[in-house]
Structures are given as C-alpha cells and as structure tokens.
Amino acid sequence: MSDAPITWSLLTAQARMAAGTCTASEYAEALLAHALALEPTLHAYAHLDPAYVRREAARADLTHATARGVLHGIPVGVKDIIGTADLPTRCGSTVAPDPRLATDATVVERLRAAGGYVFGKTVTTEFAFYTPGSTTNPHNAAHTPGGSSSGSAAAVASGSVPVAIGTQTNGSVIRPAAYCGIVGFRPTRDALPYTGISLFSPTLDTAGVFARNVADATRLASVLAERGRVAPATVPREKPPRIALLPRFPWTTIQPEMEARLDAVASRLRLAGAEIVAVSLPDALNAAPDIHKTIVLHEGASNLEAVQRRARAQLSARLNDALDAGRAIDGDAYRAALASRRVMIAAALDWMQHYDAVLSPAAPGAAPAGLGSTGDPACCTLWSLLDAPAIALPMGRDGAGLPLGMQLASTPDADDALLNVAAWIEAKLAPRTPRPGAAE
Amino acid sequence: MSDAPITWSLLTAQARMAAGTCTASEYAEALLAHALALEPTLHAYAHLDPAYVRREAARADLTHATARGVLHGIPVGVKDIIGTADLPTRCGSTVAPDPRLATDATVVERLRAAGGYVFGKTVTTEFAFYTPGSTTNPHNAAHTPGGSSSGSAAAVASGSVPVAIGTQTNGSVIRPAAYCGIVGFRPTRDALPYTGISLFSPTLDTAGVFARNVADATRLASVLAERGRVAPATVPREKPPRIALLPRFPWTTIQPEMEARLDAVASRLRLAGAEIVAVSLPDALNAAPDIHKTIVLHEGASNLEAVQRRARAQLSARLNDALDAGRAIDGDAYRAALASRRVMIAAALDWMQHYDAVLSPAAPGAAPAGLGSTGDPACCTLWSLLDAPAIALPMGRDGAGLPLGMQLASTPDADDALLNVAAWIEAKLAPRTPRPGAAE
Numbered sequence: 028m029s030d031a032p033i034t035w036s037l038l039t040a041q042a043r044m045a046a047g048t049c050t051a052s053e054y055a056e057a058l059l060a061h062a063l064a065l066e067p068t069l070h071a072y073a074h075l076d077p078a079y080v081r082r083e084a085a086r087a088d089l090t091h092a093t094a095r096g097v098l099h100g101i102p103v104g105v106k107d108i109i110g111t112a113d114l115p116t117r118c119g120s121t122v123a124p125d126p127r128l129a130t131d132a133t134v135v136e137r138l139r140a141a142g143g144y145v146f147g148k149t150v151t152t153e154f155a156f157y158t159p160g161s162t163t164n165p166h167n168a169a170h171t172p173g174g175s176s177s178g179s180a181a182a183v184a185s186g187s188v189p190v191a192i193g194t195q196t197n198g199s200v201i202r203p204a205a206y207c208g209i210v211g212f213r214p215t216r217d218a219l220p221y222t223g224i225s226l227f228s229p230t231l232d233t234a235g236v237f238a239r240n241v242a243d244a245t246r247l248a249s250v251l252a253e254r255g256r257v258a259p260a261t262v263p264r265e266k267p268p269r270i271a272l273l274p275r276f277p278w279t280t281i282q283p284e285m286e287a288r289l290d291a292v293a294s295r296l297r298l299a300g301a302e303i304v305a306v307s308l309p310d311a312l313n314a315a316p317d318i319h320k321t322i323v324l325h326e327g328a329s330n331l332e333a334v335q336r337r338a339r340a341q342l343s344a345r346l347n348d349a350l351d352a353g354r355a356i357d358g359d360a361y362r363a364a365l366a367s368r369r370v371m372i373a374a375a376l377d378w379m380q381h382y383d384a385v386l387s388p389a390a391p392g393a394a395p396a397g398l399g400s401t402g403d404p405a406c407c408t409l410w411s412l413l414d415a416p417a418i419a420l421p422m423g424r425d426g427a428g429l430p431l432g433m434q435l436a437s438t439p440d441a442d443d444a445l446l447n448v449a450a451w452i453e454a455k456l457a458p459r460t461p462r463p464g465a466a467e
Numbered sequence: 468m469s470d471a472p473i474t475w476s477l478l479t480a481q482a483r484m485a486a487g488t489c490t491a492s493e494y495a496e497a498l499l500a501h502a503l504a505l506e507p508t509l510h511a512y513a514h515l516d517p518a519y520v521r522r523e524a525a526r527a528d529l530t531h532a533t534a535r536g537v538l539h540g541i542p543v544g545v546k547d548i549i550g551t552a553d554l555p556t557r558c559g560s561t562v563a564p565d566p567r568l569a570t571d572a573t574v575v576e577r578l579r580a581a582g583g584y585v586f587g588k589t590v591t592t593e594f595a596f597y598t599p600g601s602t603t604n605p606h607n608a609a610h611t612p613g614g615s616s617s618g619s620a621a622a623v624a625s626g627s628v629p630v631a632i633g634t635q636t637n638g639s640v641i642r643p644a645a646y647c648g649i650v651g652f653r654p655t656r657d658a659l660p661y662t663g664i665s666l667f668s669p670t671l672d673t674a675g676v677f678a679r680n681v682a683d684a685t686r687l688a689s690v691l692a693e694r695g696r697v698a699p700a701t702v703p704r705e706k707p708p709r710i711a712l713l714p715r716f717p718w719t720t721i722q723p724e725m726e727a728r729l730d731a732v733a734s735r736l737r738l739a740g741a742e743i744v745a746v747s748l749p750d751a752l753n754a755a756p757d758i759h760k761t762i763v764l765h766e767g768a769s770n771l772e773a774v775q776r777r778a779r780a781q782l783s784a785r786l787n788d789a790l791d792a793g794r795a796i797d798g799d800a801y802r803a804a805l806a807s808r809r810v811m812i813a814a815a816l817d818w819m820q821h822y823d824a825v826l827s828p829a830a831p832g833a834a835p836a837g838l839g840s841t842g843d844p845a846c847c848t849l850w851s852l853l854d855a856p857a858i859a860l861p862m863g864r865d866g867a868g869l870p871l872g873m874q875l876a877s878t879p880d881a882d883d884a885l886l887n888v889a890a891w892i893e894a895k896l897a898p899r900t901p902r903p904g905a906a907e
Binding site for chain 2: 127130217220222229230253254255256258325326328329332356357358361362365366368369370372373376377380438439440441443
C-alpha cells in the first residue's frame, strides 16, 4: 500500500506531523503538486492559490511546538458558498460577491482555531442549486461528480485534501460523496453553525463534511460542531446495530446494480451480527418531495431575490426559472408545507426510533454520464426534509468502475449515534486482513 | 383619548407620516423628549443618541416621497445583543465588544430596508442570561421589568418606541412583555433570522418582537421574518377558535390573582364563542425544565467560553457559576437532552394540533418587587423548549396596579395562525365601544 501523502487520512497526516516525520509544508507541497496536476481535468477548485497554501502551511510549522490544535496543519477544502475573510467567495456565479461572505463563516473560524487551514475554495453549482460548475468525476471525467458540493467531493476523492466542507439542502453532500466514492456526512442542521454561509433555504440548508473514512469525518465534524454534539471519535459498539433496510423511495427508480449491491451489503452486515429489518416507507412520508420543493423554491426565491433583481442576466435560465417558480408560490402553500413537514418529522421519529439507523441507497445509481446535470437527489430528499442526519458510505464500484454509495440516516440530533453505526459498518465491510496465524 | 405621538401604534404613526400630518423628524422629537425624560428612572436604553436619532429621522423625511418601505420613519428599539454597524453592541456587559456584532444583524438589515431605523439599543441582562441591567418597570420603578429583553419591553410599554426587537431563550420576550403590560411575540425559531445576534444557546435562542397591540407585532414580525412566514396583517377569523386552557405547569406555582384572571378571561372568550377546553400537561412533557436547563447551560458554556476565559472577572458570579455548571455537563447528558427534546416536540404536536392555541399564564404573577431578579421564566420554558411560537397579551392589572399577562402558544411554524387567534382574542377583550344607536 502506497504511503504517499495524497493517500493519508486526516488522522494519519496529523500523526505524521505530530511525530515530526513530515512538516505541514512538506504535506502541503505534496498535495499542491497533486492538485495542480489534476486541475486541468478535475476542476475541483474555484480558487486555489499555491502561495496562499504555502503561507498557511508555513505558519502551522512555525507554531508546531507551541500551539497544536486537533487539526494542526490540516488542509481543508471549503465549498465556495462558505465565507472566508482572506479568499474570494463567488458561489459558482459571476455576479458580484456578497459582502456578507467576506468574513469567515463560523465553521471556517472553528477549523482555523483548531489549527487547520483552507486549502482552497471548492467548486459549487451556481448558488448551490442545480446548474453545474466545471468539476468532473475523479473516477471518469465524462461523468458528473454530483452536486452541489461538487468540488469538495472531487477534491477529497482525488486526494488533494483529506477532508472538505460542503452543504446540503436536498442531496448536495450525500450524492457527490456517493458518486465520488467517499464518505459524506450531513449532520442534523443545528449541529454545525450556518452563520457566514450563503443561504438558499434557511429551513433546509445544512453544513456537512467529506472525508475518506468515518473517523476523519467524525473528527472534522466534531471540530466544526457545537461542543458536545459530535464526539471527536466514535466509541466501538458493544453490540451490533439494528438497521432498517429501506431499499427504495416511492418517488424514484433505483437502478438494478444499486439495488443488488445494497442487498449484498445488507446480507454481509447480517452475517456480521446486525439485525436487518426490511421496511417500506410509511405512507405519511410519501409527499416528502412535494413538501421539500415548495419550501426550497419559496425560500430560495426570497433569499436570492436581491441577486436576481440585480443580476438576472448573469444567472442561468435554470436558476431564474426556479426562483420565478418560487416567487409564484403563495404564503398559504408555503406555510402549509412547513406545517406538513413538522407532522412528517413527528411521524418519522415514531417510525425511526425503533432502529439504530435506516439503510438506503445514497443515489439511484452511480454517477450518470455527462456534465450538464449533477444527477438525481431523490434518495436524499426525505432525510433532508426531516432534518435526519445522514451519512454516505462507499460500497464498491459498478461494472463501469464508478462508485456506488449507501446511505445511513437516523433521527434528528442522533448524529453521534449515527457515526457510531457508520463506523461499525465501515469496519465490517473493510477488506479482511487475515490475522497472522488465524485459520479460516 | 390622547393623540400624543407617544401613544401611537406603529400603524397609526405610519398612517400619520404617510398622510403628511407628521414628519418622521417631528415623530422622533416627540419620542426623544419622552424617552429622555424617562431615562433617569426607567433606564430602558443601553445606548440612546439624540443626534443619531435625528439623523435617521431626517433621512426618512428626505426619502418621504421617493422610497417608502412598510416601516418608513418607524423607530425601533433593538436589544443590545443584536449587532448594529453604526451603534455599539455591548450585551449588557463591560467586556470588550464582540467584533462579530459590529455589523447589522439580518433583522436590523431588514428593518432598515423597510424604511425603519434603530431608535436606540435597549438594555439586556448580561449576555441575555439572568443578571439584571438597570431597567425598571414602567408601571412601578421598584419592580423588575422582567428579562432578558428588559429595555425593549420597558421602552415599548412606556411609549418611547412603538415597537422593539428582543430575543428569548427561556422567557425573555414573553415574561417582560407580560410584566410591562404589552404584547410580546416569540415566533418559531426559524421564522426570524438569528444571524448577527449574540449566541447563548443556538438550539433555543430566538428573536422576537414587542408592540402595544397584535397588529403592530404582526407588522414588525412580517418585515423581519423569512418571506411568507408571517403575513403583514392578520385576516379576521371566520369562526371562533378552539382553545386549550392550561392554567398551570407542574413545575411552578401560579399566584391566585393570575389564576383568577386567566379564568375570567377564559369565561369571557367562551361567551364570545370560543371553545375552551381545560387541559393539564401531558406527562410526557413534565421533564421540560430539566431538559431545557441541560441544553441551555451546556450550549451557553460553549458559546461564552472564550469570553469567560478572557474576562472572567468582568462577568457576574451568577453567569460564571452557570457557565461553570454548563461546562461540567458531559456530552452524553447533552445529547440525551437533545434527543428527549425531539421526542417531546413530537408528543406536543400530537397533543396541541387539536387546538388553535393553548392559553396559559405568561408568568406566575405580576412583576415581582425588587431589581435584583428579573422574575421567573417557568411559564415560558415549555414553549421555548418545544420551539412552539408564543405570544403574550395583556389582561389588565393586579390589585397593586401591575400588569398581568396571558400567553398563547401554538405548534412550530403555526406563527401566522397564532397571531390570527391572538388578534381575535385581543378584539374580544377590548373595552367595548358602543356602536352608535345600538341598543344593548
């Protein structure tokens, strides 16, 4: 197994730097060289300035002996709708930057306070809606990386950063994580502060993290989260989890290869001791996509109203159409949707609390071909609407070599418990390393 | 009835200024003279600069003919934990100001965009916790005005502004509104943006408004709220509401005069056609105060950690003790409290959805004597924990001449419907003006 810095997890990089076998600057140089070589095809970054990265890494090296936070010297990709005081924030658009994004978002403050630094601003779809940026899928440049946190997922998957921050309103963390074959964690909305991040739908917008394993996602989330919401590391489970298997959602078609893989995973987890209970979606949750759409369009129209009024011609037709549609939704319909959402949250809690997590596909299939669309968020809509924390875990590749992702979801505020289940599953699915001397 | 500007509601002031019978500057002068005369006793303002008020009012007059927002020329009291770009924000403390509060909070941006202006920063308890500021009750200076939004409530009740903005984490809008004899509206947390306001408990902190009637509270809330959450005016009800009467909470003692008044109000509403159903609190909600306390102390300890580390000696013993206690709460207890809260929210929705509103006391009694405490928030804790929108309405005075307040609460996101019920009740309780020629 290669020991190149681009393969290091956050925790490995941290251990090497703490031990002094690699400086923050050496680590940064290795990642920079890799990132710069990939960028002409990958386009993961909206802003990547080698001189800036070198300064940040050098500063970490300067304080190596005196002030070491839990992310000391760790470079983090930051989605380009998240405010940064010292780097531009353009929201995947050519419109004039929002001055409110010219200071550090609270998540950025926290990553810096922990000793980490912003490696670059990662490509987002236009205002984190559906019009794609230029990022390609690191596994096949003819396929979408997913969106809207396209660059964050692609950067982590390709190895130019160990971890990145993104946001999700519908499927913008889980879907790109699955398409790129990495871990994506969308916590309960309130677990991570949204202050300083461009708003589309205040009810649904949620910050999340990308990593290459659950331990790294946990570590980064714990740093960014409200204290105590997410422990810095998961505790090994004493007993196997009880998992609801939800193989499909009534509003979308799951591709056969995805369905088969999820089944195989469930079987393997059952063999590992998990209790797997096949379930179908309670009828009370069937309207989730309609309710989600009403809320997101109504709120988006309001939050981007000033931008659209000022710069309509600079927005994509797709975004203009969505904002126009949102403006046409009346207050009664909006308030009815908010009320329905509350009823659904209560119904879902009633249903989900019998399981440690619900296992479902992270997307209908692997990343579709073409860069004109970021794929279908239909497998994420329910959890986003319910504010159910969710995590995408890779589960191998399809026949064409593209990653397939599963999704685990739990009840609001059960973030820590969800990460715990995810870590258990990740361990059980890991390629077996035979113990020395162990007979099969 | 007096027609002095200090008695004008927001809507009256607006009508007078729109008609040109009073300029914004004339209105401001009348309020300023009143405020300055009261301040030596009332201490409603942490910052009140007549020259600033005059400039803001003059600017409104300049744009009188060209740009009239729905709050044109309206002065608003703004609690001193809410960030303002052009006025200091001190959070009721002598510690160095938080630079993040040196820009306009989103609610302030919105009130300015609607043509209103900040009349002054109103006194808050220390960091909106329990250590009182200097404000007195406008009805009796030997009594507390309530807290933490002490100055906002006192300013509106005394007539120096028609409306004000405050915040509530436990009982900081409802309680001072009730103690001061005015309307206080604590919406669903997400209805009003919290960006740019000092955080204590991100899960519970909520912005709210003070006014002297429901129509004014509705108008201000609609301006500050996410578009469509709160209509600019309530629609007259077609049929009387169905109201649950909850005369007490198991964790506090309601004073006899309050209990009797609430009963009398319920009888009057029944006569007016309302269906009144006496209820007691479902057992599932009994632990609300414990859960609330765990969350608020744990989160407060985290959010004020840097302040306390830097300036412990400048904080009150009460606040230091609370933050220390919060720091001692472990992550498991905190996460368990968050999970319990979610279960309670679901249980409450199940219970509350059968009524248009739940009617309860806004406080155990009238404002207690003394300025060393801001009174007991026990009647607000449940609704704050559940994120149930609540509104305080005055219901006369006690034997000592101090106001008594009722409280109406509804399910999360039913803000508009709650204001509608409140307007109906307010109308039914208004002193009857005999219609000309009408025989009783």
